[in-house]
Amino acid sequence: MIEERQPEQWSSRAGFLMAAIGFSVGLGNIWRFPYVMGENGGAAFLIIYLICTFVIALPLLVSELAIGRRGRGSPVGSMLRLAAESDVTSRWGAVGGMAVVGIFVIMSYYTVIAGWTFDYFFLSVTGSFKDISIVQSGEMFAGLTGNPLRLLFWHSIVNILVILILRRGVKAGIEKAVNFLMPALFLCLIVMVLYAFVAGDMGKTAKFLFEPDFSKVTIKTVMVAMGQAFFSIGIGMASLITFGSYLSKDVSIPKSGAVIILADTGVAILAGFAIFPLVFAFGLEPSEGPGLIFQTLPVAFGQMPGGQFFGSIFFFLLIAAALTSCIGGLESVIAWAYEHKGISRKKGSLIVGAAAWLLGFLTILSFNEWSDFYPLNFIPAFEGKTIFDTFDFLAANILLLISGLLTSLFIGWRVPKFIKLDAMGGKDGAFYFFWQIVVRYVVPPLLIIVLVMGTFG
Known part of the structure; x- marks a missing residue:
């Protein structure tokens, strides 16, 4: 059953852009993109990445926002309405369902990782990084991940904050x-x-990030850029369809999509200039992921003048990035619960948040008590993967890629032209021609390649 709802709307284009950029800008922008860019040819990688974002990510981003605005519902409801309007099978609604399941699984463990940023913010505020060595920093991080109760506490704090925000609705909650x-x-x-410009090694950072090295560019580099473009923007995660459903007709979807992509990329590059000057200035090795943020940087903050203050600012930055992504992610699931189960927003926020909190227990235990438990070890693609690794691989490498692939096939081949033009609010011009070609003939084969390579290596 689809509950007919009075669709909420963003109060302004700026509010929508803030929410969409906030969802796209996550921890990966800060702890992964700058390092990947530096290690894969600097400016050479950036050029390839920008091509991928505008050739692959932008058309899919436009597609998802257009589906949401036309369907005026949750990812499932919007796909069902568009399928009915296009006179095609209602089975296409399952694509939205797949995206909702994928983003729910991701949010169940993302809220756990978001809790780490809160923990480290308070560690920085209390001066815990003062004069620590890289070994001590590693032990500090192990002390966090090895303590299930500590992880559960911060996981709970994140979920409570997200629930309190989402239960207030689009304007009073998400936008505020x-x-x-x-x-x-x-x-x-x-x-x-x-601060990094004053206290860090900006010259070495500029060389690391921007010196073009085309000798490092291989097919693998292109695949990395393609995957980064897909995941960084949040394609296939259902949230952009939901955000599109709150979008008024007078907002240009193509222009808004370009702003989201440029802001997402800009934050990632700026993060590199905030992080790596400090890493290089103190003779530390650049890396990516949690090791960079929770082990390498605390050593730098512990040695530099004003490190306690600036470390606190940095981890608050991470809190903001993590929370906005969590808000956007769980909103899609709440929209589905309201539309298909008739559950009110306030009740739905509590139920969805509690369900994500409960599922997060498994991720918490996979870092400590169950760290040697590999649930799908008998499947080659999942061999050696903990529960957390399994959730991450299943959602990010399989469900979301398939969702993005099927979305491109649906909007490219099954939805009539007049509906697509009306949904995008545009004219039958150069952009529509480019978008149609890319969504039909470029995106599907590329996503199949990424899916196969990501699954089978």
Whole structure:
């Protein structure tokens, strides 16, 4: 059953952009993209990445927003309405369902990782990084991940905050939250870049990030850029369809999509200039992922003048990035619960948040008590993967890629032209021609390649 609802709307285009950029800008922008860019040819990688974002990510981003605006519902409801309007099978609604399942699984473990940023914010505020060595920093991080009760506490805090925000709705909840968190994120990022310019090695960072090295460019580099473009923007995760359903007809979807992509990439590059000057200045090795943020950087903050203050700013930046992504992710599941189960927003926020909190227990235990438990070890693609690794691989490498692939096939081949034009609010011009070609003939084969290579190596 699809519950007919009075669709909520963003109060302004700026509010929508803040929410969409906030969802796209996550921890991966800060702890992965700058390192991947530096290690894969610098400016050479950036050129390939930008091509991938505008050739693959932008058309899919436009597609998802258009589906949401036309369908005026959850990812499942919007796909069902568009399928009915296009006179095609209702089975296409399963594509939206797949995306909802994928983003729910991701949010169940993302809220656990978001809790780490809260923990380290308070560690920084209390001066715990003062004069620590890289070994001590590693032990500090192991002390966090090895303590299930500590992880559970912060996981609970994150879920409570997200529930309190989402239960208030689009304007009073999501918009108010992102209108505070996103400016705070940008301000913290600028402060960190300025501090890194004064206290860090900006020259070495510029060389690491931007010196073009085309000798490092291989097919694998292109695949990495393609995967980064797909996941960084949040394609296939259902949230952009949901955000599109709150979008008024007078907002240009193609222009908004370009702004989201440029902001997402800009934050990732600025993060590199906030992080790596400090890493290089203190003779530390650049890396990616949690090791960079929770082990390498605390050593730098512990040695530099004003490190306690600037470390706190940096981890607050991470809190803002993590929370805005969690808000956007769980909103899609709540929209589905309201539309298909008739559950009110307030009740749905509590149920969905509690379900994500409960599923997060498995991720928490996979870092400590169950760290040697590999549930799908008998399947080659899942061999050696803990519960957390399994969730991550299943959702990010399989469900979301398939969702993105089927979405491109649906909007490219099954939805009539007049509906697509009306959904995008555009004219039958050059952009529509480019978008149609890419969604039909470019995106599907590329996503199949990424899916096969990601699954089978």
